[in-house]
Amino acid sequence: MKYALIVFDWDGTLLDSASGIAECIQLAAADMSLPIPDRETASHVIGLGLHDSLRHAVPTLPASGYAAFSEHYRRHFLAREEAMGLFPGVPELLRALRDQGHRLAVATGKSRRGLDRALAATGLGPLFVATRCGDETRPKPHPAMLEELLRELGSEAGSALMIGDTSHDLLMASNAGVDAVAVASGAHSAESLRTFSPRACLQNVVELPEWLKTPG
Secondary structure (H helix, E strand, O other): OOOOEEEEOOEOOOEOOHHHHHHHHHHHHHHOOOOOOOHHHHHHOOOEOHHHHHHHHOOOOOHHHHHHHHHHHHHHHHHHHHHOOEOOOHHHHHHHHHHOOOEEEEEEOOOHHHHHHHHHHHOOHHHOOEEEEOOOOOOEOOOHHHHHHHHHHOOOHHHEEEEEOOHHHHHHHHHHOOEEEEEOOOOOOHHHHHOOOOOEEEOOHHHHHHHHOOOO
16 A cells, blocks of 8 residues: 555545635625635635735735734634535545555644534544644645654655645645645646646545556
8 A cells, every 4th residue: 555644635625615715715805895806816825824825815905904804704614614515425435545544634724723623513533643734833835734744643755645626735745745636626726736746636535546546
């Protein structure tokens, strides 16, 4: 088994939430009378750290307004959170991978509070041996999340695989020396993801087991 450790992004990879997150960014901008980013711009920043996200999505907002923007975003997100569900087949996929001997982890731009709430709501928490969040270390595309997971689990970069729906996931993996597979189910298009040379670009995460069976 080449990949003993499989690390998943959360939003847009396991949870069908990318469009909802983009909408919440747009609504928060409207609340603060800022220019509203288009859907592509709002989607592009999903997974980045707070400062990087806001510098790109709402460049006219001064840093002094970041906390207020975050509160507006959080209010809109919490109002929609229950409607954001896992992609079809995700629980079965994760259980199958675990039963085959893979160790599973999460590396996400979500806050620890947000991820813990999501893991409890979906019941997936026990399937993951470790998780890392954007407010605990350097945000994507810095390799810190993956490097910390590898150290915590005693894993080598060559035996790990990152699965994500954004260029930020793919760049993080590349920066950590970890192979990556892209999924075109979330924030970034398949065309844009392929420019970062992932090992594969799948339509959705449930295609992963079939890809893992392919030689090479």
